[in-house]
Amino acid sequence: MTDDRKQQTTSSAGSDVGRRMVLWGLTVAGVGVAVVSSFVGNDATAETLECTPPSRAEFVEGIAPANKRIGVSVAYLKVPFYANFKTGLEDGAKQFGFEYVLMDGNSGDITAELANLQNFVAQEYDLILLTPSGDGIIPGIIQVNEAGIPIVEVNNKSGFGRDEVETVTYVGADDVEFGRLQGQLVDNEFGGAPTKIAYVMGFPSSPAQVLRAQGWDEFMAQHPEYEEVARLTDDFDAAKALAVVQDLLSRFPKGELDAVVMQGPEGAAAVDFAQRSGRDEVKFFAGDYPAEIRQLIHDGKIVGTVNQDPYPQAYHGMEMAYLHLMGREDEITRPNFQPLPLITQANAKDVPPAWGC
Numbered sequence: 001m002t003d004d005r006k007q008q009t010t011s012s013a014g015s016d017v018g019r020r021m022v023l024w025g026l027t028v029a030g031v032g033v034a035v036v037s038s039f040v041g042n043d044a045t046a047e048t049l050e051c052t053p054p055s056r057a058e059f060v061e062g063i064a065p066a067n068k069r070i071g072v073s074v075a076y077l078k079v080p081f082y083a084n085f086k087t088g089l090e091d092g093a094k095q096f097g098f099e100y101v102l103m104d105g106n107s108g109d110i111t112a113e114l115a116n117l118q119n120f121v122a123q124e125y126d127l128i129l130l131t132p133s134g135d136g137i138i139p140g141i142i143q144v145n146e147a148g149i150p151i152v153e154v155n156n157k158s159g160f161g162r163d164e165v166e167t168v169t170y171v172g173a174d175d176v177e178f179g180r181l182q183g184q185l186v187d188n189e190f191g192g193a194p195t196k197i198a199y200v201m202g203f204p205s206s207p208a209q210v211l212r213a214q215g216w217d218e219f220m221a222q223h224p225e226y227e228e229v230a231r232l233t234d235d236f237d238a239a240k241a242l243a244v245v246q247d248l249l250s251r252f253p254k255g256e257l258d259a260v261v262m263q264g265p266e267g268a269a270a271v272d273f274a275q276r277s278g279r280d281e282v283k284f285f286a287g288d289y290p291a292e293i294r295q296l297i298h299d300g301k302i303v304g305t306v307n308q309d310p311y312p313q314a315y316h317g318m319e320m321a322y323l324h325l326m327g328r329e330d331e332i333t334r335p336n337f338q339p340l341p342l343i344t345q346a347n348a349k350d351v352p353p354a355w356g357c
Helices: 015-019 082-096 110-122 135-146 175-190 207-221 238-251 268-276 291-298 310-325
Strands: 068-074 098-104 127-131 151-154 169-172 195-201 226-233 259-262 283-285 304-306 342-344
Touching (some): 082 098, 082 310, 098 110, 098 310, 151 310, 175 195, 175 283, 195 207
Parallel strands (some): 151 169, 259 283
């Protein structure tokens, strides 16, 4: 697989950023040594997939460097999802000629997030890339606006689309669509048969989760044959996800729970627990696509996931910053939604993971 994994940059930028712009692509390497799968009853999965590194942008010569400084604040930087997000920042900074400083929002601590923005204002950064935890950041965005520093929201959005603040654009997933796509995965699996589902949220107040739940609820409203029997929270934490699934399997014996829909990749240990507990009739659905989830999908232990790749979100955040700072406003996409491909057992072998190798 080569051509079908190549993606050009999402902007319509001109000769130096558009037509000659970044190609994504990486040929999937061969499959590793076959091993006996621990999942009984799935003959197609007796192999361990080679952990192919995620796709990265190719550096393009001839793009005039911006020679600007960017401050980056990420609310939940310690979450594993952001590992390849950091790589996207690095590659974007190199491509577009930025210096940048990356600050952690201390697991969504609004005080830390506001302090990050105030620090960027005090040091007169040229632009800020912001991944906010929620609406509590709005006063900070107002301060940044008053200082005349532009903001691009990436991965999460709080200010974009609101009247009281100004943002250049939002780069990331259409999270409402993310929720609908999780519903599509469920529908593809169960085909309209009556189904009892537990919906497990990540950070319940985060903008992404609120919007995903909106998309999920829209799907559920259109499919009364699917019943949500529980809605819980695991904060994208593996230990909490395990505890949540243990509670679900205790509360709902066989015949009373058919599926668990999770928002991130934190459920690997929980899936393993269900398998070892003899509850392989419960179907699991994930969000995002690290290497571990890819293997579990290939093994048939997770039905599928929505692939929200962190790398292009960060990279294209840098690109939108570049276009703004270079005065090319008409080439900025508002919002700049990134692709959300569905991954199932049918294609997991051929699609490299988004991170984790």
